Amino acid sequence: MKQPDRSLGRVAAIIGMGDAYADKQAVKDPLQLATEASWAAFKDAGIRKDDIDILLTGRSPWADRRPQWNNIFASHMQMPVRMTTEITFHGAGVNAMIGQAALAIAAGVADYVLCVQSDAVELFIDATAVGAATDACPQFEFPYGPTIPTIYAQLACRYMHEFGVTEEDFAEVAVQRQEWAVHHPKAAKRRHGLITVDDVMRSPYISTPLRRWMCATWGPGGTAGAFVVTSVERAKQAGAAVKPIYIHGFGTCTTHEYLCERINLRKSRIPLGPLPAITTTGAAHAAREAYAMADMAPTDMQLGALAGNFSHTVLVQLEDLGFAPKGRAMDLVRSGRMRPGGDFPVDTNGGWMGFGQPGISVAADSLVETVRQLRGNPLGLLAGNSPKRAMAYSAGGMLACHSAVILGTEAP
Amino acid sequence: MLEQGEFADYTESFPEPRVTQDALPYWAAVKEGRLLFQRCPACRGAIFPPRSICPMCEAGATPAWEESSGAGSIYSFSVVHRPPSAVWRARSPYTIGLVRLDEDWFLFSEIEGRPEDMAIDKRVHVAFPEREVALPVFRLDGEDAPR
Structure with missing residues (x-):
């Protein structure tokens, strides 16, 4: 298989970032959120709207599922561009916009690329019904009445079985996410305050072995993240007010759409461990490519943003991203290194579990948090270790789609 | 919208x-x-x-x-306590799992039986209960009477 080109980790930087938020008191739809975030990103980058050559979005927001939403947004902005497309492989596509933007910069077809994603599920739709209808196979899964947690729980059940992990372990993961979330003004679970393992274990089962506190919640009401990507040269020449975040590496992988397809996968050119199995995901490949491009190792990362929509996916991702051996992520959790004050802060906005999932924009929220922490201006608690290099990972689909981006403050 | x-x-x-x-x-x-x-x-x-x-x-x-012989074993499972909609609420809790058939392929399906009896590797067999929608489901071996 072709190896990632290391030169690609030295070509591009994020020079502008904008974020936007909505709730029941300040209702905004996905177009409004994306507009607000984009204008904030232009200002942050010190560029004009008309400087944008290429517009990238992830897939259309759940709260406005018109096809080719990217083009609808370009039109809404009165922003004719040379090229626009959606990067659509679930939540991973949102994260992968950054790498695709870097490729466009490397190819010399754009000076400035705008990457933007917004959503506002809680304010506009019935997420429980829509969620399963979207992510379960309509032929071989959906008719049995699963929810999204039911499908993810199949991995939780196997993970516990294969590695001796317990529900109390899952509870500890939730406790640590909440320690960050209580400090973030936009986090959906902030209002609940700190929790204990007992609190988690007393919360009702949603779909065994997953209890309510082991699951991400819908919300906050709506969010958007916008990122202006340009060349390293332009980033270095930008004004003193601009704080570039360099794109050191990126990698992606997709292995399937539905779980019934994944479990029946018997051969894969991308290593997924012995098959059939579901406890190793394509995140491992995405991360390997990103590290190789960046010429960095997992131990070089000083900050992490995961895509843990459930306690067990946090653990599997920590392993697949190289931060713990397979089946041993709980050792890292128990070490306390990822908690506030730790030397490897992870999910500093509370992660998908504590911050919540406003929709597909949850992946942009993780990028926003990463950029904010690297710049030292988070909305919530500041990572105490002054991180210079970060892994921002996103996932989507039923353990299906993966994207890893390594960002940093130091010019290559 | x-x-x-x-x-x-x-x-x-x-x-x-x-x-x-x-x-x-x-x-x-x-x-x-x-x-x-x-x-x-x-x-x-x-x-x-x-x-x-x-x-x-x-x-x-x-x-x-x-x-298929319809015989297999439980690979993983989850008991649904918060169903997706009203029609499923009357039936809950129900168990959904991945079943590994003896011919070495997998079905995502319902596994009938008491939630506390579910366990990985337990033997199951296919059944075709009379329902609104015709679907193959599985039952724990030795438990042929529908709930």
Whole structure:
């Protein structure tokens, strides 16, 4: 298989970032959120709207599922561009916009690329019904009445079985996410305050072995993240007010759409461990490519943003991203290194579990948090270790789609 | 803008499977109380979900239909306590799991029985209960009476 080109980790930087938020008191739809975030990103980058050559979005927001939403947004902005497309492989596509933007910069077809994603599920739709209808196979899964947690729980059940992990372990993961979330003004679970393992274990089962506190919640009401990507040269020449975040590496992988397809996968050119199995995901490949491009190792990362929509996916991702051996992520959790004050802060906005999932924009929220922490201006608690290099990972689909981006403050 | 009612299938009734052309023989057999899967004539691998060309080898062969014994074991499972919609609430808690059939293929399916009796590797067998929507489900071996 072709190896990632290391030169690609030295070509591009994020020079502008904008974020936007909505709730029941300040209702905004996905177009409004994306507009607000984009204008904030232009200002942050010190560029004009008309400087944008290429517009990238992830897939259309759940709260406005018109096809080719990217083009609808370009039109809404009165922003004719040379090229626009959606990067659509679930939540991973949102994260992968950054790498695709870097490729466009490397190819010399754009000076400035705008990457933007917004959503506002809680304010506009019935997420429980829509969620399963979207992510379960309509032929071989959906008719049995699963929810999204039911499908993810199949991995939780196997993970516990294969590695001796317990529900109390899952509870500890939730406790640590909440320690960050209580400090973030936009986090959906902030209002609940700190929790204990007992609190988690007393919360009702949603779909065994997953209890309510082991699951991400819908919300906050709506969010958007916008990122202006340009060349390293332009980033270095930008004004003193601009704080570039360099794109050191990126990698992606997709292995399937539905779980019934994944479990029946018997051969894969991308290593997924012995098959059939579901406890190793394509995140491992995405991360390997990103590290190789960046010429960095997992131990070089000083900050992490995961895509843990459930306690067990946090653990599997920590392993697949190289931060713990397979089946041993709980050792890292128990070490306390990822908690506030730790030397490897992870999910500093509370992660998908504590911050919540406003929709597909949850992946942009993780990028926003990463950029904010690297710049030292988070909305919530500041990572105490002054991180210079970060892994921002996103996932989507039923353990299906993966994207890893390594960002940093130091010019290559 | 998406309206809530667009997913009325899930909120107001038991959903029918969205049948693909590849799977027509599978669903025709389900109506007769038989469980079918495919096998590649070249690599001999069991194929599921159904395909028009074997995806597991490079032969490009047309898969052949084969009848399953319907026997297998639980690979993973989850007991649904918060169902997706009103029609499922009356039936909950119910168990959904991945079943590994003895011919070495997997079905995502319901496993009938008491939640506390569910365990990985327990033996199960297929059943075709009378329901609003005809679907193959599984029962723990030794428990043939429907709930």
